[in-house]
Amino acid sequence: MNCFRILLFCSDRAKLPNLMQACKNMADKVHPASIMLLVAGVDAKVTALQLLESGVDEIIAVEIQEETVFSETISAILEQVIRKYNIQILLMLHTPFETEVAARVSTKLDAGCITNCLSISGDTDTLFAEKMLYGGVVTGTYAMKYPAVCTLHENICRDKWSGIVQQQAKVLIEDAEPRTVRKKVVQRRPIEKAVDLKNAERIVAIGRGLSKKEDLPLVEELSKALSAQLGCSRPLVEDYKWLKLERQVGLTGTTVAPKLYLAIGISGQIQHVVGIKDAQVVVAINNNKNAPIFEVADYGIVGDLYEAIPHLKELAQTRTY
Ligand SMILES: Cc1cc2nc3c(=O)[nH]c(=O)nc-3n(C[C@H](O)[C@H](O)[C@H](O)COP(=O)(O)OP(=O)(O)OC[C@H]3O[C@@H](n4cnc5c(N)ncnc54)[C@H](O)[C@@H]3O)c2cc1C
Known part of the structure; x- marks a missing residue:
């Protein structure tokens, strides 16, 4: 294979350095590759010029007149670009939008698609993508022929690329093939999102140890006293x-990295614990001294949460956070 090409697509420009770094880390394990970036939108050419020093070798700019860029449009453009430039790997972050795009593109190309990859390696003919299976209990490695489509797990996209650019990216202008747009935006409504567990400094998390819904205020009051998110x-x-789901921590919830994580009445199953491994201090309250949560906790209280919470709340109220 003469020229091995990896194509990046990132719907959130602020996250491009993260995708770039993950790509650089992996490119070495696959094949010396030229890294391309697709930029599509109303101001694609202007955006491309702003990204000349983003670390990629080439930027493909495709101007489209749709104000809202749907996954159908992006998928059609990606298919066109992948075919034209003989791209081996399409790499994206693992977001709901990109996951939909990944499915569409791989179907169009009849290509392999692995989402939420933990790592990628390979040789000139085959790509190996590793991902979690059975709720994170084991990992599996999939082999795919090129072209292949992958989205990357957030854990491997934490670092931002900040390398020195030897050469600015070359910009290639492409026209999108005409397409009938079948969707249109009829109304825009802001998403109400008061809960931000991802950036919370302190989290008080409650599990099935709580007997009934009516007892939730007990935990909410402790959370408030600690200026924590629930x-x-x-x-x-x-x-x-x-x-609501926005409060769920873990594999299928949010991955968190607070300074303090207080796990109350939570047993500590792997699917929960993977979501808190970046917490600085984990404190667990559980009436079962053998609960697995104590294996990851820095401090533990073996006891009834209904007894412990009022004491902790009282203590928390004597301090300012
Ligand atoms: C594919 C998949 C994805 C998943 N994703 C997630 C995820 O994102 N997040 C998640 O949390 N789970 C997830 N799970 C579920 C996970 O496997 C566990 O079932 C779940 O985490 C258990 O929740 P829990 O600890 O609250 O409940 P339990 O396991 O029932 O634990 C309750 C704990 O409370 C303690 N307790 C009971 N009464 C008291 C009391 N009075 N005082 C103190 N302690 C008490 C018990 O000793 C026990 O340890 C997933 C599972 C699968 C299969």
């Missing part, structure tokens, strides 16, 4: 419907 384990969202 989080929870999955059963409280999925089974009991006491709290």
